[in-house]
Amino acid sequence: MLTEETYFRLINYASKAPSLHNTQPWKFGREEDAILLYPDLSRSLPVVDPDNHALFISLGCTLENLVVAAGHYGFDTTVEVRRGRIDDPLRVKLSPLPPLPDGAHAKYSALFAQIKPRQVTKGTYKEDTLDRDTAGKIREIPVEPGTNVRLILPGEESEKLLPLVVEGSDRQFGNKAFVRELVDWLRFNEKEAIKKGDGIWNATMGLPATGRAIGSFIMKRLVTPRSEAKRWKKLFRKSAGFVLFSVAQHDPEHWIRLGRSFQRFGLETTAMGLKHAHMNMPLEEELVREKVSGAFDLGEMMPLLLLRIGYADPGPYSFRRNLYEMIAQQHGQA
Ligand SMILES: Cc1cc2nc3c(=O)[nH]c(=O)nc-3n(C[C@H](O)[C@H](O)[C@H](O)COP(=O)(O)O)c2cc1C
Numbered sequence: 001m002l003t004e005e006t007y008f009r010l011i012n013y014a015s016k017a018p019s020l021h022n023t024q025p026w027k028f029g030r031e032e033d034a035i036l037l038y039p040d041l042s043r044s045l046p047v048v049d050p051d052n053h054a055l056f057i058s059l060g061c062t063l064e065n066l067v068v069a070a071g072h073y074g075f076d077t078t079v080e081v082r083r084g085r086i087d088d089p090l091r092v093k094l095s096p097l098p099p100l101p102d103g104a105h106a107k108y109s110a111l112f113a114q115i116k117p118r119q120v121t122k123g124t125y126k127e128d129t130l131d132r133d134t135a136g137k138i139r140e141i142p143v144e145p146g147t148n149v150r151l152i153l154p155g156e157e158s159e160k161l162l163p164l165v166v167e168g169s170d171r172q173f174g175n176k177a178f179v180r181e182l183v184d185w186l187r188f189n190e191k192e193a194i195k196k197g198d199g200i201w202n203a204t205m206g207l208p209a210t211g212r213a214i215g216s217f218i219m220k221r222l223v224t225p226r227s228e229a230k231r232w233k234k235l236f237r238k239s240a241g242f243v244l245f246s247v248a249q250h251d252p253e254h255w256i257r258l259g260r261s262f263q264r265f266g267l268e269t270t271a272m273g274l275k276h277a278h279m280n281m282p283l284e285e286e287l288v289r290e291k292v293s294g295a296f297d298l299g300e301m302m303p304l305l306l307l308r309i310g311y312a313d314p315g316p317y318s319f320r321r322n323l324y325e326m327i328a329q330q331h332g333q334a
Contacts, residue, residue, distance in 0.1 A: 001032060001033065002030065002031075002032065002033055002034070002035070002094055006073065007028075007030050007035065008323065009069075009073065010035060010066055010069050010070055010073065011028045011035065011066070011323060011326065012323060013065050013066070013068075013069035013112075013115050014026075014028070014035075014037075014062045014063075014065045014066040014069065015062065015065075015320050015321075015323060015326060016065060016115050016116060016118075016320065017058065017061035017062040017064070017065045017263060018058065018061050018118075018120055018263070018266065019055075019058035019061065019062075020045060020048070020049060020054040020055065020057075020058055021045060021048075021182070021185040021199065021200055022185070022198050022199050022200055022201075022318050022319075023043040023044075023045065023055075023058070023185065023198060023199075024040075024043065024058075024198050024320060024321055024326065025039060025040045025041070025043040025044065025055045025058055025059065026038065026039065026040055026058070026059055026062050026326065027040050027326055027327065027328040028326055028327055028328065029089060029327070029328040031091075033093060033094055033095070034091050034092055034093045034094060035066060035091075035092045035094065036089035036090070036091055036092075036328065037059065037062060037063055037066065037089055037090040037091075037092060038087060038088075038089040038328050039052075039055060039056060039059050039086070039087055039252075041055070041086070041087055043055075045181055045185075046181075047175070047177045047178050047180075047181040048172075048178060048181060048182075048284055049284070051250075052086075052252075052255075053250070053255045053304055054255075054280075054284075054304075056252045056255035056256050056259065057255050057256070057258050057259040057262065057304065057305065058259060059090075059255075059256055059259060060255065060256035060257060060258060060259015060260045060261075060262070060263065061259040061260070061262060061263035061266075062259075063079065063090060063092070063256060063259065063260055064259065064260040064263035064264055064267075065115055065263060066092055067079070067092070067260075068108055068111045068112050068115065068267065069112055069115065070092070070094055071107070071108030071112070072108045072109050072112035074096060074097050075094040075095065075096060075097060076094070076095045076096075076097050077092050077093065077094060077095075078092075078093040078095070079091070079092055079093075080092075080093065081253055081256070083253070086252065089328075090256070110271065111264070111267045111268070111271075113271075114266075114267040114268075114270040114271050115267065117270055117314075118266050118267055118270040119275075119314060119315065119317055119318070120204075120276065120277050120278065120318075121275035121276065121277055121312050121314060121315050122204055122205045122206070122277045122315060123205075123206045123312055123315055124206075124234065124235060124238050124312070125235075125238045125239055125240065125275065125308070125310030125311055125312045126238070126310065126311045126312060127238065128240060128310065128311040129154070129240050130153065130240045130241050130309075134272060134274070135151060135153065135241070137268075137272060138151050138241075138243075138265075138268075138269065138272075138274075139151055141264060141265055141268045141269075142264065143261040143264070144257035144258070144260045144261045145257065146247060146248040146249060146253075146254050146257055147245065147246065147247055147248070147254065147257050147258045147260075147261045148245070148246045148247075148248070148301055149243060149244070149245050149261060149265060150243065150244045150246070150296070151241055151242075151243055152241060152242040152243070152244060152296075153241050154239065154240070154241065154242075157296075158241075158242055160295045160296070161236075161242060161282075161292075161295075161306070162233065162236050164282040164288055164291055164292055164295065165232055165236060165279050165281055165282055165306075166229045166232060166233070167282065167285075167288050167291075168280075168281030168282035168283070168284060168285045168288045169225065169228045169229055169232055169281045170225040170228075170229060171281075171285045171288065172281055172284065172285065173223065173224065173225040173228045174225050176220075179219060179220055179223075180220075182219070183215075183216050183219050183220065185198075185199045185200055186199060186200050186202065186215065186219065187199040187200060187201045187202065188202050188209065188210045188211065188212050188214075188215035188216075189202065189209035189210065189211070190203065190209065192212065193318075193319050194319060196319075196321075197319045197320055197321035197322060197325075198319070198320070198321055200318070201316065201318060201319065202215070203315075203316045204315050204316055204317075204318055206315070232279070232281075235277075235279075235308060236279070236308065238310065239308035239309065239310050240274075240309055240310035240311065241308075241309045241310070242279070242306065242307065242308055242309070243265070243276070243305075243306070243307040243309060244292075244296065244303050244305070244306055245258055245261060245262055245265075245303070245304060245305035245306075245307075246258075246298055246301035246302055246303045246304065247301065247302050247304060248300065248301060248302075249302075250302050255304070258304060258305065262305055269309065273311070274309055274310070274311065275309065275310060275311065275312045275314070276307045276308065276309045277307065277308055278305065278306065278307055279306045279307065279308050280304075280305060280306055282306065283303050283304055283305065283306055289302075289303060292306075
């Protein structure tokens, strides 16, 4: 029997997951012995994510947090994927684990301890490089079936990435609809960020607070493909490595699995003292994505997330909406 207290405790940890533009595109429901996890399609991003793959990756991140938190609080989980309608929920069945000897929960608890400290750190990283031991540990992080994670260290191979990052960024910042959608999800000052509880707060990108009118003007008129390319080149050069996440099949089930692999990576690397941030632009533009596949010989695998990793001080943390706004109506989703 899942008590109300445990339900809220678990969904609170689940909601700390990352999501594209911090849209938090999920809703939770409760059954006697299960938590339901719905995709919230009302929070989709039609320009940057027209097929909703990033939405389902975000849902997978929430699922991973939920499974880790449930393990920490003494529940075994079985995840049931329903393959009917696109907005059908995942059902996470919880069964109390028998009392375990001390330390048997260590696997979950070590990851659980990273749920709150984890963040996407969007600033410039320090010069420090990855040592061999850390690179080895990163390569050993387990991934979900049908997903692949590839660590690319700075060098000849990573040089193939930079022009593709710039090409993706050029296309996006040359597209007015992309910039409009982004501006809708930017929170230009703390008041706005707290009030909405979602979106990308300027401070997380190291930018000063402004009013919405001034912020929108800067984004729409002063930020150009050229200024963005310059910014990305600098961030790229200060990275200790890059990580490419791919799926074997381009469907919601694999996107969710990729989200789980990515979130596990985020929790494990946070424990190692590493930071990460997205550089997805080449993968959000289909034509450029194909070039990435070709450059890295990915064959049938479809690359969907690209990260830079490195060392940095933590930035400000993003806000989340009130949990009550994330609860689905009792019968079907709101
Ligand atoms: C599927 C996915 C795609 C993302 N894409 C980007 C991106 O292109 N650029 C970026 O700066 N952050 C990206 N993010 C990170 C989000 O902006 C970040 O998770 C969100 O703002 C919440 O912040 P937090 O993860 O630090 O809690 C992405 C996150 C996810 C899950």
